[in-house]
Amino acid sequence: MDNEIRIHYVSHFLKLSLWYARFLMAREGIAFEDAIISRVNVYRNTDFFDGENHPARGYEDPDWDAFLKGLKAIFDRCKGEAWEEEGLAYLWPRVKKGYSRPSTKGRPYECWTYDDGDDYIAIHIGNVYQPKSPLSEMRDAFMATLLQLLKDAQRRRSDVKTVRCGSWLNSAPPFQALFPKSWRESAIVSPKAGYTMGHWGQFMDRTGRFHIKNGAHLRATGEFLYPCSTCYAPIDEIVAHLEAMVEG
Numbered sequence: 001m002d003n004e005i006r007i008h009y010v011s012h013f014l015k016l017s018l019w020y021a022r023f024l025m026a027r028e029g030i031a032f033e034d035a036i037i038s039r040v041n042v043y044r045n046t047d048f049f050d051g052e053n054h055p056a057r058g059y060e061d062p063d064w065d066a067f068l069k070g071l072k073a074i075f076d077r078c079k080g081e082a083w084e085e086e087g088l089a090y091l092w093p094r095v096k097k098g099y100s101r102p103s104t105k106g107r108p109y110e111c112w113t114y115d116d117g118d119d120y121i122a123i124h125i126g127n128v129y130q131p132k133s134p135l136s137e138m139r140d141a142f143m144a145t146l147l148q149l150l151k152d153a154q155r156r157r158s159d160v161k162t163v164r165c166g167s168w169l170n171s172a173p174p175f176q177a178l179f180p181k182s183w184r185e186s187a188i189v190s191p192k193a194g195y196t197m198g199h200w201g202q203f204m205d206r207t208g209r210f211h212i213k214n215g216a217h218l219r220a221t222g223e224f225l226y227p228c229s230t231c232y233a234p235i236d237e238i239v240a241h242l243e244a245m246v247e248g
Helices: 002-028 032-039 062-077 080-094 139-156 181-185 197-203 212-221 235-247
Strands: 112-116 120-125 162-167 229-234
Touching: 002 032, 002 080, 002 197, 002 212, 032 062, 062 080, 112 139, 120 139, 139 235, 162 197, 162 235, 181 229, 197 212, 229 235
Parallel strands: 120 162
Antiparallel strands: 112 120, 162 229
16 A cells, blocks of 8 residues: 555656656747756656755756666657657656655654754654644644754753744745744745656655645645745744644
8 A cells, every 4th residue: 555655746746747748848948958957856756866965956966867868868859748648758767666655753743843944943844744744633743842952952952042934835825824924924935847746745744645726725725735935933932823723
């Protein structure tokens, strides 16, 4: 079952990615290599990806470069759905197909992780509750672990003033509700899609499968149903907001 979940996700997701790459090339006039490497999340779903380095950040991967030429040849001779089908077939031997269900092991704040900045922390989200949702069935735990992360950050670093997050979730009302009004008011929408899950995470549903509805919306409109944006707010405001929600 777990591998079936992964195969459902990656097969649909890569076809959508190939469609979007062609769409971007037509709309923005960008090069094939830029579209595939920097604007869609193809590389990280292949076994070329080592878990850290990425060509969009200047990493040199000659094997990937050679492989990409083969994908470009398919693009040059295929149109429409044929491009998606043949492109996926070409990618498939190098696609990571194994699936490990997310776990809370080694994650003290469960869905939440963070990076330290100068006087802020940047928070990141991953659903370790699959197939449950952190914004519905697991909402209480989702809030409580975020609150704990922020209180620990205050104790650990008295200089932390602000919390930041860049994600498509900032466009989702149930996620916005976890933060004070200033969080929503600070939103800066990303002008274009990158290759990260900040944009592409919305195409995985709560079970780990491909999100059919969100994928259909992108194909129909050329726009993400949930635009990725960066939000920030004072850590004291967020803590007070969460404490009121927990107590309420």
